[in-house]
Amino acid sequence: FEKxxxxxxxxxxxxxxxxxxxxxxxxxxxxxxxxxxVLRDLRLPGGGFAAAExxxxxxxxxxxxxxxxxxxxxxxxxxxxxxITWYGVSPEGNFEGAxxxxxxxxxxxLRPSGVxxxxxxxxxxxxxxxxxxxxxxxxxxxxxLMLATLAEAAAATGREDWLMTARENADFLLTHLRxxxxxxLRSWQSEAGARHLGYAADHAAMVDALTRLGEATGxxxxxxxxxxxxxxxxxxxxxxxxxxxxxxxxxxxxxxxxPKDVLDNAHPSANSxxxxxxxxxxxxxxxxxxxxxxxxxxxxxxxxxxxxPTAFGHLLGAxxxxxxxxxxxxxxxxxxxxxxxxxxxxxxxxxxxWGEPRxxxxxxxxxxxxxxxxxxxxCRAPVDDVESLLAEL
Numbered sequence: 001f002e003k004x005x006x007x008x009x010x011x012x013x014x015x016x017x018x019x020x021x022x023x024x025x026x027x028x029x030x031x032x033x034x035x036x037x038v039l040r041d042l043r044l045p046g047g048g049f050a051a052a053e054x055x056x057x058x059x060x061x062x063x064x065x066x067x068x069x070x071x072x073x074x075x076x077x078x079x080x081x082x083x084i085t086w087y088g089v090s091p092e093g094n095f096e097g098a099x100x101x102x103x104x105x106x107x108x109x110l111r112p113s114g115v116x117x118x119x120x121x122x123x124x125x126x127x128x129x130x131x132x133x134x135x136x137x138x139x140x141x142x143x144x145l146m147l148a149t150l151a152e153a154a155a156a157t158g159r160e161d162w163l164m165t166a167r168e169n170a171d172f173l174l175t176h177l178r179x180x181x182x183x184x185l186r187s188w189q190s191e192a193g194a195r196h197l198g199y200a201a202d203h204a205a206m207v208d209a210l211t212r213l214g215e216a217t218g219x220x221x222x223x224x225x226x227x228x229x230x231x232x233x234x235x236x237x238x239x240x241x242x243x244x245x246x247x248x249x250x251x252x253x254x255x256x257x258x259p260k261d262v263l264d265n266a267h268p269s270a271n272s273x274x275x276x277x278x279x280x281x282x283x284x285x286x287x288x289x290x291x292x293x294x295x296x297x298x299x300x301x302x303x304x305x306x307x308x309p310t311a312f313g314h315l316l317g318a319x320x321x322x323x324x325x326x327x328x329x330x331x332x333x334x335x336x337x338x339x340x341x342x343x344x345x346x347x348x349x350x351x352x353x354w355g356e357p358r359x360x361x362x363x364x365x366x367x368x369x370x371x372x373x374x375x376x377x378x379c380r381a382p383v384d385d386v387e388s389l390l391a392e393l
Contacts, residue, residue, distance in 0.1 A: 144205025218355020243296035333369030
């Protein structure tokens with residue numbers, strides 16, 4: 001019953017991508033409701049996201065979430081029978097004599113009006129219960145994962161409220177979890193602030209998140225912040241002998257052995273996060289040092305990835321970026337229609353530069369209200385209409 005920020009961030013992103021690829025509204029509903037939960041129940045004053053909600057309340061695991069059949073009937077009123085069937089409610093229950101509401105029919109998630117009324121009524125009743133405890137730590141890595149999801153989701157759906165929330169979250173993290181020298185710290189709480197040095201995963205997650213926020217907003221400041229974070233990641237965590245990134249920085253307490261976080265588990269490893277983030281940032285900026293650092297991760301882990309692919313789910317995305325290549329798109333001037341055309345489909349191997357120009361090969365010598373489609377900064381002829389742009393893509 002515990003609800004983790006990183007689970008909701010990663011699952012929302014997965015369902016968002018499924019909706020983009022397949023167009024099924026049920027997948028968008030899952031993404032919207034997961035994001036809605038985070039913004040409603042985990043968002044703290046100022047814009048940070050809390051780490052988790054506990055599993056138990058009043059000393060009983062799941063008490064906040066489970067229902068008896070009679071409770072469902074009392075809350076749902078005239079829609080009770082429909083809700084009981086929809087959520088698989090029974091007198092004997094499915095968890096210690098109570099019911100965890102779930103959908104027993106796989107994939108059938110779009111709720112009829114009666115079920116939706118009952119769901120809202122059940123939610124209103126549940127809000128009167130004693131809530132599980134809130135783990136109000138703001139963890140840089142997990143917030144970075146959520147920030148990346150918010151930026152992607154806002155760009156894909158056009159939700160300006162999500163984009164505003166993403167900006168507020170980024171500002172909160174930059175204010176409270178980054179030192180004046182640019183180094184990221186691990187966690188923050190309102191009473192104690194932030195004190196502990198961040199790990200490679202914190203820096204890598206923020207490189208990815210800030211890069212995606214820059215793509216979502218067209219605001220150069222976020223890309224500049226991603227560059228600053230990437231430089232710190234390379235300076236403090238690089239294994240200059242064997243490649244990849246150590247978990248702890250050069251400035252951290254010296255350990256008997258310096259570990260490396262390489263396996264993708266409940267959330268991506270530091271090295272996987274770094275590889276994907278640095279390949280994408282390198283494609284946006286033209287800075288080879290980022291691409292080479294990402295390649296060092298793949299050289300270090302390539303044989304293991306081939307032998308045990310399920311242990312490297314996120315890193316496989318970096319493998320694909322490297323071998324299939326990255327398409328760079330730059331939209332100059334005021335052409336929101338061209339920007340939206342690029343965002344209209346799931347394109348994981350594409351980076352987008354638009355809005356505020358910044359130094360780099362994608363922007364040099366390009367102006368007007370047009371779009372360029374490039375590979376390795378070699379660009380085809382510019383186009384100025386949506387149909388031509390989609391044909392180039």
